[in-house]
Amino acid sequence: MRTLTRAAITLLALSTFGTVTVSVALADQDEADTCVRSKVWEAYPEGWAVRTITKSSLAETEHRIYLLTLYAGNEYKFLGCGDTTLTNVDLVLYDADGRMLVQDQTEDRQPEVSFRPTATDTFYLAVHAAKLAEGTEVGRKASVSTAVTYR
Amino acid sequence: MSPRWMRTLLVSAFVAGLYGCEQPPAPAPAPEPPAAPAPGVPAKAPALDIAVLQAEAENVALTPSPAEMQAALAKAGIVHSLSDLVQTRKIDLDVENLDRVAVGTGVLVADVVLTVKAAPKEDLVARLQAIQHGMKQLGGGTDIDNTLTDIVNRIQNDAVSRDALVRELDELSGVMIPEIKYEKGERVVPLLQAGSWLEGASLVSTAVTNSGKFDAADALLKQPEVVSYFLNVVMVQGGAAPDEVIAKLVATLTSLQEITSKTTPLTEEDIKSIHEQTDAVLALL
Numbered sequence: 001m002r003t004l005t006r007a008a009i010t011l012l013a014l015s016t017f018g019t020v021t022v023s024v025a026l027a028d029q030d031e032a033d034t035c036v037r038s039k040v041w042e043a044y045p046e047g048w049a050v051r052t053i054t055k056s057s058l059a060e061t062e063h064r065i066y067l068l069t070l071y072a073g074n075e076y077k078f079l080g081c082g083d084t085t086l087t088n089v090d091l092v093l094y095d096a097d098g099r100m101l102v103q104d105q106t107e108d109r110q111p112e113v114s115f116r117p118t119a120t121d122t123f124y125l126a127v128h129a130a131k132l133a134e135g136t137e138v139g140r141k142a143s144v145s146t147a148v149t150y151r
Numbered sequence: 152m153s154p155r156w157m158r159t160l161l162v163s164a165f166v167a168g169l170y171g172c173e174q175p176p177a178p179a180p181a182p183e184p185p186a187a188p189a190p191g192v193p194a195k196a197p198a199l200d201i202a203v204l205q206a207e208a209e210n211v212a213l214t215p216s217p218a219e220m221q222a223a224l225a226k227a228g229i230v231h232s233l234s235d236l237v238q239t240r241k242i243d244l245d246v247e248n249l250d251r252v253a254v255g256t257g258v259l260v261a262d263v264v265l266t267v268k269a270a271p272k273e274d275l276v277a278r279l280q281a282i283q284h285g286m287k288q289l290g291g292g293t294d295i296d297n298t299l300t301d302i303v304n305r306i307q308n309d310a311v312s313r314d315a316l317v318r319e320l321d322e323l324s325g326v327m328i329p330e331i332k333y334e335k336g337e338r339v340v341p342l343l344q345a346g347s348w349l350e351g352a353s354l355v356s357t358a359v360t361n362s363g364k365f366d367a368a369d370a371l372l373k374q375p376e377v378v379s380y381f382l383n384v385v386m387v388q389g390g391a392a393p394d395e396v397i398a399k400l401v402a403t404l405t406s407l408q409e410i411t412s413k414t415t416p417l418t419e420e421d422i423k424s425i426h427e428q429t430d431a432v433l434a435l436l
Contacts, residue, residue, distance in 0.1 A: 049218055066212045067210055074223050100404050120371070
């Protein structure tokens, strides 16, 4: 239903504005969102569940930061998916005092970070749009979806 | 104005609204001195200073879900299932104060998520229909309404397994409901979360008391940032008409903030207080 609604919006916008800007942006967000949802749902048989999925629109080197409460004993996995205009997305987890705890070690647009807190506390998760694909117009915003999962 | 121009204006406003809904991205990190990584963590992304983290952090993912509370309870060695403690509540959602509707709907969301595996079909359907009613009151729109109708129909026709429903209700509560732009404003989402968290905290405090494992309480209930977040929404972003439930909610959150901010371990008395105070709010809904 949501996909159909977005498709309808895209068509309406195209017919009205005669431009592809809106449709590209929506398609990119859908692409990032579909990617992360697929990873989340595929992990359910292994006992993972989702707390939430967030969406953001970031230019190269921009970031978003999320405050998280994480439970001692639970295992957490943070999943990111960038659209195809991104070649590298980074996830970094910090403790409440700003110490970097863990970050993904890949140079791609689908980072994952796992963490098991030893004490229930608040943490910061930073999502970086580290690098856009060569040839992407300067200042272009890319879509990134991020999931907080646990088991 | 011609119909074509009216359509153009409407669509422009709608599309602009879609983009306006998204929060603006944070600016590129300022050239702060990088925080020292913990031992063994090789630097890759630019390190962010604590001041940047504190200033820019968003609360959208701050609150644990009720199912996550259940998982933490089990990890803490408390075998009581929160689903067994969920009461059948008749929450009045036909009230003028929409803050109250949001909190009440959030409680129902927690109940349905926690009981989805074992609740009788009619209880599950009743809770989902009550949530659907609450969402209508809050201006949740047609997508969520259609989704709930579809889920209810499939439950009534035995066309969906409980395992599949667990996933669907996680998506509903953790993804779909928070991302809706409610007609009644941005405060709806945190108030829905507050209702779910209050119900979860009430149930967890009961489970801790029943198990006698008070030493596990810190890990399960000490969440001062979550309480502050809700309190800030209820007090600072207020605007709804005065309401006895919201007044009680403010008093309860203020007290919970004090209890959960303690630097010493939570005591049996603290747990009793959390239970009584959260229950008092829930009983008024």
